[in-house]
Amino acid sequence: MPIDFTLSERDRGILQNVREEGLICRNYARYYDEHEEEFAPDVLPEAATFEPSFDVSAHPYDKRVDSGLPVISALASIGSTWGDYSVRMRRGGGGLGNAALSAAGTDEQKKKWGGLTLAMAITEPGCGSDPSKVQCTAVLDEASDEWVIDGEKIFVTTGCRADGVILWATVDKSAGRAGIKSFLVEKGTPGFVVAHKEKKLGIRADDTAAYVFTECRIPRENLLGLNEEVQTKGSGGFRGVMKTFNMTRPMVAAIGLGIAEAALDFTREELEKAGVVLEYGGSESSLSAPAARFIRLETLFEASKLATLRACWLAGEGQPNNTESSVSKAHAGTAVREICQGCIEMLGPMGISREHLLEKWLRDCRITDIYEGTGQIQRLIIARDLLGYTRADLK
Amino acid sequence: MISFELTEEQELVRDAMRNFAAEAMRPLARECDETESLPDAFLHQVWELGLTSTQIPEVYGGGGEERSPVTNAIVLEELAHGDAALAIAAVAPSLFANALVDHGTEEQKQAHLPAFCGDAYHTGSLALIEPGALFDPRRLRTVAEPKGQGFVLSGAKSFVPLGDRASHFLVIARNNGDTDAFIVPRDARGLRISETEKNLGLRALPTHGLELERVEVGPESRLGGNDGCNVRRLLDNSRAALAVVMVGLSRAVLEYCVPYAKDREAFDEPIAKKQAIAFLLAEMHIEVESSRWLAWQAASHLEKGHAVTRSAHMAYRYASEKSMWVADNGVQVLGGHGFIREHPVELWFRHARTLGVLEGTVAL
Numbered sequence: 001m002p003i004d005f006t007l008s009e010r011d012r013g014i015l016q017n018v019r020e021e022g023l024i025c026r027n028y029a030r031y032y033d034e035h036e037e038e039f040a041p042d043v044l045p046e047a048a049t050f051e052p053s054f055d056v057s058a059h060p061y062d063k064r065v066d067s068g069l070p071v072i073s074a075l076a077s078i079g080s081t082w083g084d085y086s087v088r089m090r091r092g093g094g095g096l097g098n099a100a101l102s103a104a105g106t107d108e109q110k111k112k113w114g115g116l117t118l119a120m121a122i123t124e125p126g127c128g129s130d131p132s133k134v135q136c137t138a139v140l141d142e143a144s145d146e147w148v149i150d151g152e153k154i155f156v157t158t159g160c161r162a163d164g165v166i167l168w169a170t171v172d173k174s175a176g177r178a179g180i181k182s183f184l185v186e187k188g189t190p191g192f193v194v195a196h197k198e199k200k201l202g203i204r205a206d207d208t209a210a211y212v213f214t215e216c217r218i219p220r221e222n223l224l225g226l227n228e229e230v231q232t233k234g235s236g237g238f239r240g241v242m243k244t245f246n247m248t249r250p251m252v253a254a255i256g257l258g259i260a261e262a263a264l265d266f267t268r269e270e271l272e273k274a275g276v277v278l279e280y281g282g283s284e285s286s287l288s289a290p291a292a293r294f295i296r297l298e299t300l301f302e303a304s305k306l307a308t309l310r311a312c313w314l315a316g317e318g319q320p321n322n323t324e325s326s327v328s329k330a331h332a333g334t335a336v337r338e339i340c341q342g343c344i345e346m347l348g349p350m351g352i353s354r355e356h357l358l359e360k361w362l363r364d365c366r367i368t369d370i371y372e373g374t375g376q377i378q379r380l381i382i383a384r385d386l387l388g389y390t391r392a393d394l395k
Numbered sequence: 396m397i398s399f400e401l402t403e404e405q406e407l408v409r410d411a412m413r414n415f416a417a418e419a420m421r422p423l424a425r426e427c428d429e430t431e432s433l434p435d436a437f438l439h440q441v442w443e444l445g446l447t448s449t450q451i452p453e454v455y456g457g458g459g460e461e462r463s464p465v466t467n468a469i470v471l472e473e474l475a476h477g478d479a480a481l482a483i484a485a486v487a488p489s490l491f492a493n494a495l496v497d498h499g500t501e502e503q504k505q506a507h508l509p510a511f512c513g514d515a516y517h518t519g520s521l522a523l524i525e526p527g528a529l530f531d532p533r534r535l536r537t538v539a540e541p542k543g544q545g546f547v548l549s550g551a552k553s554f555v556p557l558g559d560r561a562s563h564f565l566v567i568a569r570n571n572g573d574t575d576a577f578i579v580p581r582d583a584r585g586l587r588i589s590e591t592e593k594n595l596g597l598r599a600l601p602t603h604g605l606e607l608e609r610v611e612v613g614p615e616s617r618l619g620g621n622d623g624c625n626v627r628r629l630l631d632n633s634r635a636a637l638a639v640v641m642v643g644l645s646r647a648v649l650e651y652c653v654p655y656a657k658d659r660e661a662f663d664e665p666i667a668k669k670q671a672i673a674f675l676l677a678e679m680h681i682e683v684e685s686s687r688w689l690a691w692q693a694a695s696h697l698e699k700g701h702a703v704t705r706s707a708h709m710a711y712r713y714a715s716e717k718s719m720w721v722a723d724n725g726v727q728v729l730g731g732h733g734f735i736r737e738h739p740v741e742l743w744f745r746h747a748r749t750l751g752v753l754e755g756t757v758a759l
């Protein structure tokens with residue numbers, strides 16, 4: 001379909017629903033920010049009648065007029081974190097591990113585990129940005145047809161609440177990246193301990209856990225994709241796993257953008273109450289300083305949103321979007337920080353007051369530029385692509 | 396829906412324009428800038444592409460093709476990638492012609508459009524900007540006072556592109572609280588056209604000042620006749636177009652820097668292998684892309700007849716900030732060589748700074 005930036009009626013309907021639900025979530029935002037030891041309930045009573053709005057695939061869709069699934073999903077994501085990040089994250093859609101399962105699992109595995117909420121554990125105390133240095137090991141015990149997992153994982157999103165985890169472990173350290181495989185471990189498996197829950201700057205209602213695996217035995221068929229072979233050449237398998245991120249990166253961007261949009265909407269309202277006039281079409285110099293600043297931040301938001309939709313649109317078209325995913329994440333990672341910080345600066349002391357949510361949005365949005373590959377890592381990916389460089393050329 | 400898909404036709408046009416820009420524009424850019432000249436041969440060559448005339452309705456002698464601001468944006472980015480000054484000269488006639496097609500009365504169209512459908516380059520020009528600090532298109536100082544059936548125009552304009560060649564000026568002026576556009580012939584009494592202005596960038600594109608000393612014009616000169624016209628939309632369109640020009644320029648900078656950085660060595664390896672440089676390039680790419688989507692969004696709003704003031708404002712402001720950033724860092728990537736006029740980055744640096752403040756030169 002030709003270039004278009006106008007949402008269809010169905011698109012707008014979905015997003016309207018998401019926003020209404022988001023506003024209900026927002027009522028709980030402060031409480032769960034301040035009670036990070038509690039889990040927010042699975043069903044919010046006031047929102048019980050809402051359709052599961054970010055299961056947008058359930059909505060009938062006419063490809064001649066409506067936005068594709070990845071695009072509308074990103075927009076819905078923006079809408080729900082506009083309500084509130086943490087409460088929203090808890091509701092539906094599964095965890096990051098579910099994305100990995102659907103990207104790399106066999107049909108049978110998807111059927112078997114698709115109903116579980118799955119966390120994703122790559123990061124370890126000694127390795128974050130460079131996941132090829134994973135130290136967690138998986139050793140095949142041919143006698144019992146089991147994998148034996150040993151090691152530690154940290155910063156596992158929804159790690160406490162999840163029913164299980166997809167984890168990265170190496171089956172052959174000497175093989176480097178090619179030796180890294182994904183395994184599914186269900187909660188309750190002996191040797192798998194949730195050791196710790198992190199206390200964080202923001203997104204406090206979203207639990208972040210540390211795992212310890214000690215001689216943890218899992219069935220042989222818990223290897224995601226069932227490919228036990230360690231390729232000696234190239235990093236084909238690894239690349240396959242990394243592909244998971246081509247859709248999750250723009251989604252992370254979208255999540256951050258929802259928070260930034262909430263900050264912008266709140267700030268706009270307060271500025272207008274204070275008599276600031278936002279006028280478009282004029283010159284920069286004719287605007288009051290707060291108006292000029294605000295419009296600049298709004299513009300940054302819009303640019304970031306479009307970069308994200310672009311990455312999603314490519315995914316929907318089945319086109320490669322590796323670079324564009326990184327563009328969206330890198331752009332949003334810095335944009336949301338600048339937006340939330342700028343909004344606080346514009347509103348002054350009321351911006352930092354815990355009577356309002358702006359200070360929380362600043363803390364919540366900060367994660368955008370960190371997880372799923374920091375801003376620096378995204379820039380590495382983009383630069384390598386531009387320059388035709390390998391990871392050895394530019395690290 | 397949200398879609399970023401070029402039609403097959405748009406892809407063809409884009410490729411053709413990309414070739415044209417590489418062959419007929421980029422090689423001329425340096426010399427045109429140094430000599431501050433706009434070669435007639437180039438204008439003739441670009442005129443033959445029919446960028447303006449094909450989109451004018453057949454009844455006025457044009458090609459009658461439906462005008463698509465989105466396609467025009469794709470075309471203009473490619474031309475600006477060749478050279479921004481030449482690109483503006485190439486499509487400047489469209490601003491005037493489109494304004495008449497969109498907002499003119501039947502008589503105005505008949506009077507002015509056929510001239511844009513001939514064999515020779517023909518242009519009019521928008522006179523919007525006014526001299527002095529803090530110019531704001533929403534607070535113009537040039538005024539139109541009613542006199543008899545017509546008007547008397549008084550004020551001063553500057554940075555009027557192609558003032559030496561334009562047959563008419565579309566003078567934007569305040570008219571009793573509203574803003575209107577007036578078609579003023581270059582030989583109108585009381586109108587004085589200045590010498591070519593000397594600017595930082597876009598030197599190949601001559602700009603001029605206009606002095607309007609009680610210029611009397613008839614009622615037929617008010618664009619849109621008695622109803623006047625939506626000047627806001629005209630300016631929004633030109634802002635979106637200028638955003639596109641800046642996208643093309645930024646892309647030119649990036650595409651020049653990438654091979655340079657791979658080739659140039661310092662401390663035993665290509666400078667591109669240093670993150671400080673590689674990340675700058677990544678950042679440039681991020682901004683070129685994001686600026687383009689904002690510009691496309693505004694173009695699409697124009698095409699669909701939606702409100703466009705806000706999206707055009709955003710596209711224009713973002714592109715002007717980011718193209719300057721990109722061009723500035725383009726110079727940095729080349730180091731001392733970036734400062735030397737042997738390389739085009741200093742030219743693009745000057746172009747970017749100039750474009751970012753120059754409204755009302757092009758249209759989609």
Ligand SMILES: Cc1cc2nc3c(=O)[nH]c(=O)nc-3n(C[C@H](O)[C@H](O)[C@H](O)COP(=O)(O)OP(=O)(O)OC[C@H]3O[C@@H](n4cnc5c(N)ncnc54)[C@H](O)[C@@H]3O)c2cc1C
Pocket residue numbers: 096119120121122123127128129130154155156157158200208367370371372373374375376377380395670
């Ligand atoms: C709240 C939260 C939730 C998380 N959820 C998950 C999860 O669910 N699953 C999971 O596996 N992980 C998760 N993470 C981990 C997250 O992905 C990592 O923290 C992140 O990738 C960075 O790794 P690191 O913390 O080890 O930082 P490091 O790798 O130590 O990086 C430190 C700094 O160095 C920079 N740097 C590193 N390498 C380079 C390079 N080559 N060039 C330039 N700069 C470089 C980084 O950008 C960063 O600024 C989560 C983290 C947090 C805080």
